Amino acid sequence: MSLLAVHDLAVSRGGLRAVEGVSFTLNAGEALILRGPNGVGKTTLLRTIAGLQPATAGLIEMAEDAVAYAAHADGLKGALTVAENLRFWAQIFGGEVGAALAAMDLEALADRPAASLSAGQKRRTGLARLLVTGRPLWVLDEPTVSLDAASVARFGAVLRGHLAGGGAALMATHIDLGLEGARELDLTPYRARPGRAEKPAGFNEAFG
Amino acid sequence: MLALLTRDLRLATRAGGGFGLGVAFFLILCTLVPFGVGADTSALRPIAPGILWLGALLACLLSLDRIFALDHEDGSLDLLATAPLPLEGTVAIKALAHWITTGLPLIAAAPLFGLLLHLPAEAMPWLVISLLIGTPALSMLGAFGAAITVGLRRGGLLLSLLVLPLYIPTLIFGTELIRRAVASGDPTTPLVFLAGITAGVVALIPFAAAAALRVNLR
Numbered sequence: 001m002s003l004l005a006v007h008d009l010a011v012s013r014g015g016l017r018a019v020e021g022v023s024f025t026l027n028a029g030e031a032l033i034l035r036g037p038n039g040v041g042k043t044t045l046l047r048t049i050a051g052l053q054p055a056t057a058g059l060i061e062m063a064e065d066a067v068a069y070a071a072h073a074d075g076l077k078g079a080l081t082v083a084e085n086l087r088f089w090a091q092i093f094g095g096e097v098g099a100a101l102a103a104m105d106l107e108a109l110a111d112r113p114a115a116s117l118s119a120g121q122k123r124r125t126g127l128a129r130l131l132v133t134g135r136p137l138w139v140l141d142e143p144t145v146s147l148d149a150a151s152v153a154r155f156g157a158v159l160r161g162h163l164a165g166g167g168a169a170l171m172a173t174h175i176d177l178g179l180e181g182a183r184e185l186d187l188t189p190y191r192a193r194p195g196r197a198e199k200p201a202g203f204n205e206a207f208g
Numbered sequence: 209m210l211a212l213l214t215r216d217l218r219l220a221t222r223a224g225g226g227f228g229l230g231v232a233f234f235l236i237l238c239t240l241v242p243f244g245v246g247a248d249t250s251a252l253r254p255i256a257p258g259i260l261w262l263g264a265l266l267a268c269l270l271s272l273d274r275i276f277a278l279d280h281e282d283g284s285l286d287l288l289a290t291a292p293l294p295l296e297g298t299v300a301i302k303a304l305a306h307w308i309t310t311g312l313p314l315i316a317a318a319p320l321f322g323l324l325l326h327l328p329a330e331a332m333p334w335l336v337i338s339l340l341i342g343t344p345a346l347s348m349l350g351a352f353g354a355a356i357t358v359g360l361r362r363g364g365l366l367l368s369l370l371v372l373p374l375y376i377p378t379l380i381f382g383t384e385l386i387r388r389a390v391a392s393g394d395p396t397t398p399l400v401f402l403a404g405i406t407a408g409v410v411a412l413i414p415f416a417a418a419a420a421l422r423v424n425l426r
Contacts, residue, residue: 050290053426069290073283079222080215091211092291129287 002027003066003137003168004049009058010192013044017056017192024185028136031159031169031179036187042172043071043141045187049170050139068135070143074126078115082106082125085114086132093133100131103158105151119146127155131162138162140171152177209293209301216305226274230267230310231317237263238321249326256325257335257386263321264314264339265346265375271310272350273367275302276358276421285358289425295418303344303351303414311343334389338402342382345406348413349374355417358424377405 002025010020018041026032034042048055049062050069076085086097101107104124109117114125123146130138138159144152156177159169163179220227241259245251279285288298318339319332327335353371357363381402389395 050286052286052289065292067290069287071283071286073281073286075282075284075287077215077219077282077284079219084218088211088215089287089291092288092293 003062004170005059005061006049007059007061009045009048009060010056011041011044011048011053012056012192013041018044019187019190020057020192022058022185022187022190026137026168026170028166028168029163031163031171031182033179033182033184034170034172034187035184036191040187040191042187046071046139046141046170046172062137066135066137067139068130068133068137069139069141070126070130071141072145074122075129076114076117076122076125078113081111081113082117083110085125086128089129090132093135095132095134097132100128103131103154103161104128105154120148120151123147124151124155127158131158136167138167138169138171140169140173142173143171144173144175144177209297212288212293212298212301213305216302217308220305220309226271227309228313230270231313233270234263234267234314234317234321237266238324241325252326253328256322256327257331257383259325260318260322260327260335261338261342261379261383261386264318264343265372265379267314268310268343268346268350269368269371271306272354272371273357273364275306275351275354277354277363280358285421286425289421295421296414299351299355299417299421300348300410300414303348303417306351307344307347311339311347315339315343328390331386331390334386334395337399338382338385341399341402341406342378345378345409346375348409352413352417352420355420355424358421378402381405 004026006025007023009022011018022045024032034045036042044053046069047053049060050067052069080088083097083101086100089095090097090100101110104127106121106124106128109121109125114122117125123143127143130140143155147155152175156179159177159179163169238259241255242252245255276285279288289295315336318335322332322335350367350371353367353374356370357367360366381398385395385398385402388398
């Protein structure tokens, strides 16, 4: 069963089309890695699929409330402890905190205020949030930034567990997470050609 | 929903949350006025309701930009937008949290500061009632302004310019309520208008603010 189907999608950033004509499907247990040079539109595509901005053209098919999104910012509150941060998202999404803390090796840090964590520890807390959401489709934007090798391996294992459990992941990353059978999609050929769409398609594209 | 409210309240009351800043500002303002216009009762009494309402309004304005800006900076606004909460509900809850942390302390402190301005004793209950009815509208309209300016550098000043004109009706009827209650004992008309404005704002603004947030999150 496909968790996500994208048909002929075009996304824009700052009123200009970034990529267009992108189509793919993502089934349960699959991972798709977006590749391409900086600025090609990976983040914009991920934000569109996460529902944070509308698609310029094309169609995104997926179940409602299927996406857990993790971007560059971890969304942590420095004044709250690691456990409190995760417990908040657990209350919103209805998930489990203990397992997520264990999976990302955060148990020793659970009572530390998030403001006192290192960048890598913050990232691990941000990624533990994905487990707390209990959602099937993970949309990840550079999930391994500031993680050390051991943490990358640990996150790779978490990700494999998520896929084995019937989840799926769509991500932009430059690091090999050790996912067997992960497909790759290079966005370079889909880069919107300058000059083709000289005029924005409408108000929303121009000012979106 | 409740989780978001308790989180926001907890954040506001922990170190660096700015809790009590509004009341402190209110106090300073109310102490400065007698220095400016003279301390005798005849000068202060007629302007006291207006000064108290202005003080509450400006104190409320101080913490408005925190409603969404902090969540936007650390990325949790993106995550809240993808969470299974309707964005309208998020706006309403955040405005409620702002009212509890800013509006309620102001209301509790207002009678005390009324003494500083020689507000007559019979006006005190009306001061509290008018603030109790009026300040929820201030928080909600402020949340709307904060939603429009979220993500802007130096958005705080723009926020004030956007929001203060929207506060005018509440200010007019809030002060008028106190004045009429003292003068004639019958504040029904301004009371009804004040409550009506608040009810309308609380019912409609979450939708407008959520729409503004969606545009700003793109």
